[in-house]
Amino acid sequence: MGDYVKILKSVLFYFWHFTFAIVQNIMGLVMLAIYKSKGAESEWYHNALVTYIDKKNFGGVSLGMFIFINKNRDGDRLHDTKIHEYGHTVQSMILGPLFLFIIAIPSVIWCNLPYFVKLRKEKNVTYYRAYCEGWSNVCGAWATKERFLTAELIERGRYGQPMYPNRNKRKDIKGRRRNK
Numbered sequence: 001m002g003d004y005v006k007i008l009k010s011v012l013f014y015f016w017h018f019t020f021a022i023v024q025n026i027m028g029l030v031m032l033a034i035y036k037s038k039g040a041e042s043e044w045y046h047n048a049l050v051t052y053i054d055k056k057n058f059g060g061v062s063l064g065m066f067i068f069i070n071k072n073r074d075g076d077r078l079h080d081t082k083i084h085e086y087g088h089t090v091q092s093m094i095l096g097p098l099f100l101f102i103i104a105i106p107s108v109i110w111c112n113l114p115y116f117v118k119l120r121k122e123k124n125v126t127y128y129r130a131y132c133e134g135w136s137n138v139c140g141a142w143a144t145k146e147r148f149l150t151a152e153l154i155e156r157g158r159y160g161q162p163m164y165p166n167r168n169k170r171k172d173i174k175g176r177r178r179n180k
């Protein structure tokens, strides 16, 4: 990609976040200020700002362009969490203020309500079965062009279905051809 296109994309990214999606970005800025005052570290990730925070029983959260991830995550899990949370950043750009009602609130309920926690555990339902979470994986993978690495995401990331079904199909076809 040319530098000008890259710069233009970045400008549009920030402009969009601080107009259409400003509500969650202000919330994100407040959260950033709180954790920065406690010495949290950040890094840029596809124009978003990922901040690592020390919080128990916490995976990640995305408020506009501000992403917060448990600093104890590492390796493939951290890699996949970043793509997933970036998906919520993309959802913010698509939905604007509606993000809070269509994604954030349902997501918090799905994540924390004991009924759903129990359902996921006892019936082995993946966290990504919920539309808001599965859609986030699709958005994140599309926007970052990165691939998920952990089995849970690869096998059940797309609303409980495999993340890359076409790829497996192509593999099958190739395999069958090879066998003939």
Ligand SMILES: [Zn+2]
Pocket (backbone or CB within 6 Å): 084, 085, 088, 107, 132, 133, 136
């Ligand atoms: Zn999520």
